[in-house]
Amino acid sequence: MSDSQVTIKLTGDEALVLSHWLETLQMTDLSQVVDDPAVWAPIHRIAGTLDKALPELFASDYDQRLEAARQRLRPEG
Numbered sequence: 646m647s648d649s650q651v652t653i654k655l656t657g658d659e660a661l662v663l664s665h666w667l668e669t670l671q672m673t674d675l676s677q678v679v680d681d682p683a684v685w686a687p688i689h690r691i692a693g694t695l696d697k698a699l700p701e702l703f704a705s706d707y708d709q710r711l712e713a714a715r716q717r718l719r720p721e722g
Contacts, residue, residue, distance in 0.1 A: 657701075658714035664695040664702065666715055 655663065670678060671692060675685055696702060701710050 657699075658698055658717050660695055661701055661711055661714045662718055664692065664699055667692040667695065 665689060669686065675688070676682070679685060679688070701707060703711060
């Protein structure tokens with residue numbers, strides 16, 4: 646399976662929220678959060694892919710966009 650690839654599809658909101666969370670995660674000591682260093686490479690790869698795909702990350706109203714995306718993704722209740 647090492648040569649096969651997996652495609653994951655996310656909505657724009659999902660991608661934005663996940664990107665922010667991954668950025669926060671990467672700013673911590675990953676060894677305290679992720680107990681298997683083998684997981685670090687895919688974390689960095691996903692984060693890098695999202696960074697390239699999301700122009701919103703560089704928008705002046707990024708914080709507002711992120712919060713709006715979070716609100717839309719939270720279950721009502």
